[in-house]
Amino acid sequence: MADIAVTELSKGLRDAIAKLDASDNLESVGVVTRVGDGVAWVHGLADAGYSEVLQIETKSGIIEAFVLNLMEDEIGAVLLGSDQTVSAGDKVTLKGEVLSVPVGPELLGRVVNPLGEPLDGGPAIKSKQRGPVEREAIGVMGRKHVHEPMMTGIMAIDAMFPIGRGQRELIIGDRQTGKTAIAIDTMINQARENTGVVNIYVAVGQKLSKVAGLVERLKEEGVMDQTIVVVTGPSDPASLLYLAPYAGTAMGEYFRDNKQHALMIYDDLTKHAVAYRQMSLLLRRPPGREAFPGDVFYLHSRLLERSAKLSDDLGAGSLTALPIIETQAGDISAYIPTNVISITDGQIFMETDLFYQGIRPAISAGLSVSRVGGDAQTKAVKSVSGHLKLGLSQFRELASFAQFGSDLDEATKSQIERGQRLTELLKQHQYQPMSIWQQCVSIFAVSEGLFDKVPANNVKDAQKALLTRLNSDHAKEMAELNKGAEKLEAKSDMGKLIAKVATTVAKGFEG
Amino acid sequence: MQGKISRRKLALFVADAVESRHTLGSVLRDVAAYLVDTKRTREAELLVRAIEDELAQRGIVVAHVVTARPLERELEQAIKELIDARELHLDSEIDESVIGGVRIETPGKLLDATIKHKLLALHQAKI
Numbered sequence: 001m002a003d004i005a006v007t008e009l010s011k012g013l014r015d016a017i018a019k020l021d022a023s024d025n026l027e028s029v030g031v032v033t034r035v036g037d038g039v040a041w042v043h044g045l046a047d048a049g050y051s052e053v054l055q056i057e058t059k060s061g062i063i064e065a066f067v068l069n070l071m072e073d074e075i076g077a078v079l080l081g082s083d084q085t086v087s088a089g090d091k092v093t094l095k096g097e098v099l100s101v102p103v104g105p106e107l108l109g110r111v112v113n114p115l116g117e118p119l120d121g122g123p124a125i126k127s128k129q130r131g132p133v134e135r136e137a138i139g140v141m142g143r144k145h146v147h148e149p150m151m152t153g154i155m156a157i158d159a160m161f162p163i164g165r166g167q168r169e170l171i172i173g174d175r176q177t178g179k180t181a182i183a184i185d186t187m188i189n190q191a192r193e194n195t196g197v198v199n200i201y202v203a204v205g206q207k208l209s210k211v212a213g214l215v216e217r218l219k220e221e222g223v224m225d226q227t228i229v230v231v232t233g234p235s236d237p238a239s240l241l242y243l244a245p246y247a248g249t250a251m252g253e254y255f256r257d258n259k260q261h262a263l264m265i266y267d268d269l270t271k272h273a274v275a276y277r278q279m280s281l282l283l284r285r286p287p288g289r290e291a292f293p294g295d296v297f298y299l300h301s302r303l304l305e306r307s308a309k310l311s312d313d314l315g316a317g318s319l320t321a322l323p324i325i326e327t328q329a330g331d332i333s334a335y336i337p338t339n340v341i342s343i344t345d346g347q348i349f350m351e352t353d354l355f356y357q358g359i360r361p362a363i364s365a366g367l368s369v370s371r372v373g374g375d376a377q378t379k380a381v382k383s384v385s386g387h388l389k390l391g392l393s394q395f396r397e398l399a400s401f402a403q404f405g406s407d408l409d410e411a412t413k414s415q416i417e418r419g420q421r422l423t424e425l426l427k428q429h430q431y432q433p434m435s436i437w438q439q440c441v442s443i444f445a446v447s448e449g450l451f452d453k454v455p456a457n458n459v460k461d462a463q464k465a466l467l468t469r470l471n472s473d474h475a476k477e478m479a480e481l482n483k484g485a486e487k488l489e490a491k492s493d494m495g496k497l498i499a500k501v502a503t504t505v506a507k508g509f510e511g
Numbered sequence: 512m513q514g515k516i517s518r519r520k521l522a523l524f525v526a527d528a529v530e531s532r533h534t535l536g537s538v539l540r541d542v543a544a545y546l547v548d549t550k551r552t553r554e555a556e557l558l559v560r561a562i563e564d565e566l567a568q569r570g571i572v573v574a575h576v577v578t579a580r581p582l583e584r585e586l587e588q589a590i591k592e593l594i595d596a597r598e599l600h601l602d603s604e605i606d607e608s609v610i611g612g613v614r615i616e617t618p619g620k621l622l623d624a625t626i627k628h629k630l631l632a633l634h635q636a637k638i
Contacts, residue, residue: 029621
């Protein structure tokens with residue numbers, strides 16, 4: 001070490017760096033050997049990592065791809081753009097990073113693709129931060145139990161299957177049963193009730209006309225300001241469909257990690273699994289049940305595990321997920337539905353039969369469940385909805401039993417009648433989410449028997465009249481009830497007040 | 512029936528032959544006959560790459576060098592220093608379109624220090 005004088009340390013070090021710089025230019029390159037169906041096979045680049053981004057230099061610019069198959073002498077990469085311009089022999093280099101998307105408040109109100117590029121014709125998104133698309137879920141100590149309500153504004157859900165912030169609640173059902181409607185109503189409710197929850201709607205292979213309609217509606221309702229829409233259409237490459245939920249989650253995680261609350265809607269994960277199946281089969285991974293690859297469970301579990309309620313130390317933010325799954329002919333025991341049911345903290349099952357009987361939202365009381373939301377229910381809603389689910393299930397059983405004979409004792413008859421009223425009451429039009437006080441008063445009126453003399457087909461009108469009357473005459477009390485902190489009981493002042501108004505209103509609707 | 516011999520195995524076979532200084536011609540004839548027999552001639556180009564990769568791992572590096580003018584002794588020496596190899600084979604090519612500088616390609620690595628590349632990079636940066 002005597003060849004450099006101590007006084008020349010600085011010069012020696014700088015010279016050494018300059019020398020290294022020259023060899024730094026020696027970059028790793030690979031070459032495209034085959035390409036097709038959105039998959040490129042690359043020879044070389046032995047130091048590529050899993051999920052790393054590759055840049056393919058084509059004649060018409062750079063096309064990016066990400067590594068999914070690392071084999072002995074070849075890399076299988078999925079293109080993030082069109083495969084038309086990529087040809088065998090093109091030079092491939094490593095970008096030196098895993099996939100990431102822009103995250104932050106700059107995205108609010110925007111419609112983007114899974115790479116964070118705007119699709120709404122607006123200016124480019126200049127966010128200060130980027131978030132990795134694939135990120136490990138938060139650990140045990142970083143979490144807290146779900147305890148705050150995420151009100152959907154849909155009475156049947158908030159009363160019987162309450163959802164909490166940080167919960168994953170699956171919406172499952174056949175096509176055209178109102179799955180997306182529930183998700184949209186939940187988003188609208190966040191804006192109406194000023195909950196401050198950020199909505200992130202991820203459309204996976206949805207018809208673009210449907211998404212356009214949805215965005216239009218959200219703008220009309222004034223929800224778009226607190227919403228990010230991540231869109232992939234049926235004509236997008238499978239790689240983008242595959243990335244969409246992860247990219248959306250990365251955007252949601254920003255709010256979760258910054259002490260805010262976000263709501264993810266994945267519409268829908270069936271198409272996501274199908275896109276992943278396509279990619280896997282093209283990458284020549286062995287197919288398993290229903291031709292899905294072996295890691296299709298992990299595909300969804302690692303996605304949904306990122307939804308969480310954070311501990312106080314981490315800021316107590318939350319990420320709630322409402323994944324949607326489409327079933328075929330009500331078969332919830334197919335591969336993907338069973339997987340996602342077992343991953344999530346409960347499911348809301350939509351039934352075609354109910355939908356066509358006019359019971360909308362067509363939520364099945366028997367097959368739906370919420371495993372953790374009970375703790376998150378507000379006191380007021382909990383106090384009125386305690387026996388609702390049981391009562392409704394018993395009614396359905398009794399009603400089917402009562403079809404065989406007309407001789408019923410009084411008790412059974414009244415139970416059936418109350419069940420009919422409850423069923424009527426829980427019907428709700430789309431885009432009309434209800435506040436806590438509206439839900440409490442409505443359920444209270446029926447379950448306390450205040451509407452017992454109102455025929456079932458008039459219940460909806462009576463409910464409307466009651467709510468209007470209470471809103472105009474007792475706005476202050478209702479605002480108090482809306483906080484949901486107090487139990488609503490027949491003996492309490494609030495209970496007595498509602499009973500008084502309800503009895504007078506009911507008289508106008510008696511058959 | 513015997514299974515298909517993988518590209519990697521073929522590459523190992525040729526690399527062994529190169530290392531043990533066998534007559535390369537006869538080995539290549541054998542491999543070519545095998546490729547024709549198994550209708551895998553399309554893989555020839557890939558096989559060459561695989562052989563070069565395998566040789567590079569054993570310290571025998573084939574470097575393709577592109578310059579605008581014939582290689583000078585000094586540059587050749589500099590390239591030998593840059594590439595860490597037990598045995599370096601230079602395959603030089605003269606291409607006036609690179610204008611100046613040198614482009615060195617070894618299995619899996621590329622050093623593009625040509626004027627053409629720098630100009631293109633500048634052009635792209637400007638866009």
